[in-house]
Amino acid sequence: MSAVAVEGVWKFYGDFPALRDIHLQADAGACLALIGRNGAGKTTLLRAIAGFSRPGRGKILIFGNEPRATETRRRIGFIGHGISVYDELSALENLLLYARLYGLPDPRARALEWLERTGLERVRDGLVREFSRGMRQRLAVARAFLHDPSVLLLDEPFTALDDRAIAVLQHLLRDALARGKTIVMSTHQLREALELASHVALLVRGKVAFHGPCTAEMAADPGLVYARYGEG
Numbered sequence: 001m002s003a004v005a006v007e008g009v010w011k012f013y014g015d016f017p018a019l020r021d022i023h024l025q026a027d028a029g030a031c032l033a034l035i036g037r038n039g040a041g042k043t044t045l046l047r048a049i050a051g052f053s054r055p056g057r058g059k060i061l062i063f064g065n066e067p068r069a070t071e072t073r074r075r076i077g078f079i080g081h082g083i084s085v086y087d088e089l090s091a092l093e094n095l096l097l098y099a100r101l102y103g104l105p106d107p108r109a110r111a112l113e114w115l116e117r118t119g120l121e122r123v124r125d126g127l128v129r130e131f132s133r134g135m136r137q138r139l140a141v142a143r144a145f146l147h148d149p150s151v152l153l154l155d156e157p158f159t160a161l162d163d164r165a166i167a168v169l170q171h172l173l174r175d176a177l178a179r180g181k182t183i184v185m186s187t188h189q190l191r192e193a194l195e196l197a198s199h200v201a202l203l204v205r206g207k208v209a210f211h212g213p214c215t216a217e218m219a220a221d222p223g224l225v226y227a228r229y230g231e232g
C-alpha cells in the first residue's frame, strides 16, 4: 500500500480548476519533490493531501485512509503557510502545546529535544513574535517533526533558511527517510530538493506534466525537468 496516494484529484476555486486529474503516489521511504512554476498548484495539492481542503473530485489516501481521519492526522507532519506557530507564546511553549495536543509522553523532553535539533535552544523562552523569519521557519520544522509523523508534507520548507539551517533541515529529512518516513515537498529550491528526492513530479497549470524517479542526471542539472517537460 502506498503511503500517499492521489487518485484522479480535481480541485476548483469557483470555476477555475487549480488541480486537474492528478494521479500521484509515494511509497514509504520515498521523497517526492513537487516542482512547478508559481501558481502551478503545488500548495493546493499539498493542502489537499494534508486534509486541510477536500478535492472537488477524486480521492486522497494516506496509508489507505482518509487524510482527515483522526488516526491519520497524527501520522502527518506539515510545514506551510496557514498553519504555523503562536506569536504570543515562546518557542518552548509552542512546542509544549503541540506535544500535549498530540498526547506525547514527556512533552517537555520532546520539546527540548526538538529545540536543540533545530538550533533554537538558546532562544527557547523568547516570544515568537520577536523571531526572524528563519527562526520561525526552524520552529515550524521542530513542530512538524515533534510527534514523529510517518508522512511529512512540506510546502517550501527551505524558504527563509540560511545555508546552515538548510543543511540542518536536509540532515533531518535524510534521517527521516532512512527511518522509512515519506516526504512530499514543494519547492523552488531545486538543487536542495533534488539532492534528497527519490521521485519528482512537475505540475504545469494544475496537471502532472512529469512524474518519475529522480535520476542522477536530474540531480546534477536541476533545470532539466523543466527544460524537458515544462512549457519552456
Ligand code: ATP
Pocket: 013, 018, 036, 037, 038, 039, 040, 041, 042, 043, 044, 045
Ligand atoms: P507558488 O509556487 O506561487 O506557491 P503553487 O504552485 O503553490 O504556487 P497554488 O498556490 O496551489 O500554486 O495555486 C494554484 C492556482 O490556484 C493559482 O492559479 C492560484 O491563483 C489559484 N488559487 C490558489 N488559491 C486560491 C484561492 N483561495 N482562491 C482562488 N484561487 C486560488
